[in-house]
Amino acid sequence: MNKSIKHTIDYCQKNFSPYQFKQVRILEFPRYQQFAQSFPNTIPFSEAIGFIMILSDDSVVDMAYYVTSHEVAHQWWGHQVAGANTLGSTIMVESMAQYTALMVMEKEYTAKNINKYLKYELDRYLAGRSFERKGEQPMVTCDNQQYIHYQKGSLVMYQLKDLIGEDSLNAALSRFIKEYGFQSAPYVQSPTFVNYLRNATPDSLKYVVTDLFEKITLFNLQTTEATAIKQGNNYRVKIKTEAEKVYSDSIGNEQKIPIRDWIDIGVFTEGANGKDSLIYVKRNHFNKKESEFEITVSAKPTKAGIDPMFKLIDRATEDNLKKIEVEN
Numbered sequence: 001m002n003k004s005i006k007h008t009i010d011y012c013q014k015n016f017s018p019y020q021f022k023q024v025r026i027l028e029f030p031r032y033q034q035f036a037q038s039f040p041n042t043i044p045f046s047e048a049i050g051f052i053m054i055l056s057d058d059s060v061v062d063m064a065y066y067v068t069s070h071e072v073a074h075q076w077w078g079h080q081v082a083g084a085n086t087l088g089s090t091i092m093v094e095s096m097a098q099y100t101a102l103m104v105m106e107k108e109y110t111a112k113n114i115n116k117y118l119k120y121e122l123d124r125y126l127a128g129r130s131f132e133r134k135g136e137q138p139m140v141t142c143d144n145q146q147y148i149h150y151q152k153g154s155l156v157m158y159q160l161k162d163l164i165g166e167d168s169l170n171a172a173l174s175r176f177i178k179e180y181g182f183q184s185a186p187y188v189q190s191p192t193f194v195n196y197l198r199n200a201t202p203d204s205l206k207y208v209v210t211d212l213f214e215k216i217t218l219f220n221l222q223t224t225e226a227t228a229i230k231q232g233n234n235y236r237v238k239i240k241t242e243a244e245k246v247y248s249d250s251i252g253n254e255q256k257i258p259i260r261d262w263i264d265i266g267v268f269t270e271g272a273n274g275k276d277s278l279i280y281v282k283r284n285h286f287n288k289k290e291s292e293f294e295i296t297v298s299a300k301p302t303k304a305g306i307d308p309m310f311k312l313i314d315r316a317t318e319d320n321l322k323k324i325e326v327e328n
């Protein structure tokens with residue numbers, strides 16, 4: 001927790017704006033309630049979250065580190081920037097605390113381990129929308145729906161960072177805080193925030209900001225074939241994929257949209273600990289449903305496919321990757 005506080009304050013000061021207090025403290029409270037919450041320079045934190053955790057199993061997400069970082073990030077997103085009491089406002093608070101914590105965690109746990117967390121967020125977002133009762137909203141008009149401002153927030157901010165780069169995105173966020181931090185009424189609203197993101201995005205990619213923040217966008221991605229042949233010391237991997245994009249309305253009616261998106265193709269090998277390790281990943285532009293790829297790798301491939309780190313919102317992730325039996 002202490003490490004996470006320090007890392008988060010350093011990250012936010014470097015990328016967004018100075019911290020406004022001279023201390024920060026965590027107050028531990030009994031597990032009658034299970035939450036943590038950020039007040040100015042003070043964070044009550046339930047004993048039920050992260051005080052007792054077994055972290056030796058590396059498939060476990062370090063929630064003590066992550067939740068602390070999220071709460072410290074609220075000293076910026078919530079305590080420096082406070083949105084109007086209107087639809088979409090929580091994306092400037094909760095989604096931004098999620099994004100900040102993801103970026104801080106990515107430095108501590110490496111980008112590779114982040115996909116474990118993205119997958120966790122993806123599953124929770126999809127579960128959340130399947131239980132929606134009053135209609136799913138896009139990010140920009142999120143109606144205080146937690147699966148949207150937390151879970152989808154992590155996913156869309158990570159995608160945007162992946163496309164335009166962390167520095168460009170943070171420079172835009174810093175400009176936004178400079179303009180709207182510590183303001184009084186009338187408070188800023190979410191369309192203004194989304195425009196800061198759009199302005200930081202090259203023209204050729206502005207449609208992604210629309211897809212991520214103003215639409216409910218879903219992908220159907222799958223790998224239909226993955227084979228490999230040994231060639232000398234290398235392996236020639238062949239992959240066939242299918243990719244479709246749809247927009248959903250608030251009650252789940254879907255409309256097919258021509259795909260014109262950048263999506264990763266990846267190949268895994270068996271890592272040192274016996275687990276799959278990504279040896280090749282490259283972003284490709286998709287403009288039709290079916291595509292084929294040929295890739296040469298130097299280690300024996302175990303599986304390969306589309307969107308290997310689960311960055312995009314796809315309801316069936318289990319068909320993204322296919323096992324490879326190498327032909328000699």
Ligand SMILES: [Zn+2]
Binds near residue numbers: 070071094097
């Ligand atoms: Zn929060």
